[in-house]
């Protein structure tokens with residue numbers, strides 16, 4: 266047991282290297298993940314922008330956090346997909362019959378999710394810069410933004426792990442992400458919530474995306490973050506803990 | 522008995538209400554080729570999954586090299602290699618990358634060298650840097666078996682290694698299995714084909730309706746068969762006839 270513990274990081278490293286190769290060999294995953302958010306940006310800024318952006322200043326800046334969250338939500342669908350393929354294809358059985366550390370295969374997918382989502386976000390930021398995205402925020406604020414995005418990615422990744430382990434079909438493995446992709450629409454991501462009908466507004470103001478979007482927006486524009494940041498962190502950590510618990514349970518059952 | 526590398530006693534396994542293994546006993550001697558023979562759905566894969574620590578039995582004990590598969594899974598994993606019923610190769614990686622990956626996961630010193638040697642041995646050098654997705658069924662199986670040899674396991678499990686292969690590819694796999702055994706590795710394989718067991722195995726166990734209904738060398742199994750009736754040409758019973766005779770007897774009582 267000791268020996269295998271010592272190899273945990275090297276095993277996860279090998280797994281990470283493997284799935285990063287998968288990503289770079291099928292660039293369509295990065296393209297698919299970035300294309301929709303980028304198209305959304307173009308549409309919102311150049312088509313609806315005039316109407317939506319009234320009173321919000323630079324609209325690219327305004328919608329940036331929501332676009333990122335959307336990209337992450339569609340990015341993690343691929344984590345489910347890759348996991349599903351491994352479980353069904355017998356690759357996991359080979360790993361599990363080898364003396365490698367228990368959940369290294371799973372953590373490999375989790376880290377891959379973090380790295381591939383980071384790549385997608387960088388691509389989106391580059392396009393946004395061309396469209397006029399600007400921020401005067403300093404290093405510390407950017408680090409905080411990166412931290413929140415990483416935490417959000419991590420918590421949704423564990424949700425994706427559950428889907429990947431439990432799905433009965435390839436389509437099922439990715440389907441859970443659709444509602445997540447649309448969550449930003451019923452939040453403060455694209456329009457202020459006070460423009461929404463009462464019932465929708467209650468939902469919008471109390472769902473995680475709004476707190477996360479408001480926090481990131483405040484950090485980027487160097488405004489005080491207020492209590493939003495704590496609500497955002499609480500949501501992310503809460504989802505992370507619950508999803509991790511159920512994912513690990515599903516994993517042990519599969520591996521048992 | 523230190524000579525038996527695998528000992529299985531009273532193994533039971535059910536999926537919900539479906540009882541697949543109803544008390545399976547057998548043993549495998551070190552260095553032999555052992556064939557578990559059974560028709561589709563007999564429980565061969567289930568048995569292999571239990572022996573390779575992927576599945577826990579409901580009851581019974583199985584040990585490999587003296588290690589209990591449920592209590593000491595890591596020691597068992599260090600001693601074995603599994604080639605599952607469906608080739609467990611990474612389609613997106615190249616053949617070479619697949620081998621290097623396994624060598625790294627087994628924490629061996631020179632993964633590239635190990636990969637190169639196996640590529641030569643399995644005639645995959647030319648295809649080494651192509652993605653496995655482009656390989657034929659036979660090449661895939663060869664790569665799969667090559668991956669299982671990394672780390673010099675004492676026991677190799679091959680679950681229906683030739684199912685779905687064309688005759689030529691099947692002969693290649695047979696040759697490789699014999700070679701493994703010649704090098705002192707214990708080979709545990711499953712098959713639905715009597716002919717395959719006859720060709721390859723030192724000893725055979727027949728799994729039928731959740732139990733081992735016969736086990737032994739081909740010669741021993743032949744003795745279970747009622748002595749051939751006096752005919753003008755004396756005919757050796759094939760394993761198929763023995764199999765049918767045994768099943769027939771069981772079902773008669």
Ligand SMILES: Nc1ncnc2c1ncn2[C@@H]1O[C@H](COP(=O)(O)OP(=O)(O)O)[C@@H](O)[C@H]1O
Nearest residue numbers: 536539541559560561562563564565566567568
């Ligand atoms: N995970 C499972 N859940 C339910 N039934 C299963 C499962 N795996 C196998 N079975 C059933 O158990 C029986 C034995 O399966 P298996 O061990 O794969 O047989 P074999 O490998 O000899 O063809 C079959 O009837 C099969 O349908």
Ligand SMILES: [Mg+2]
Nearest residue numbers: 565566567606
């Ligand atoms: Mg089978």
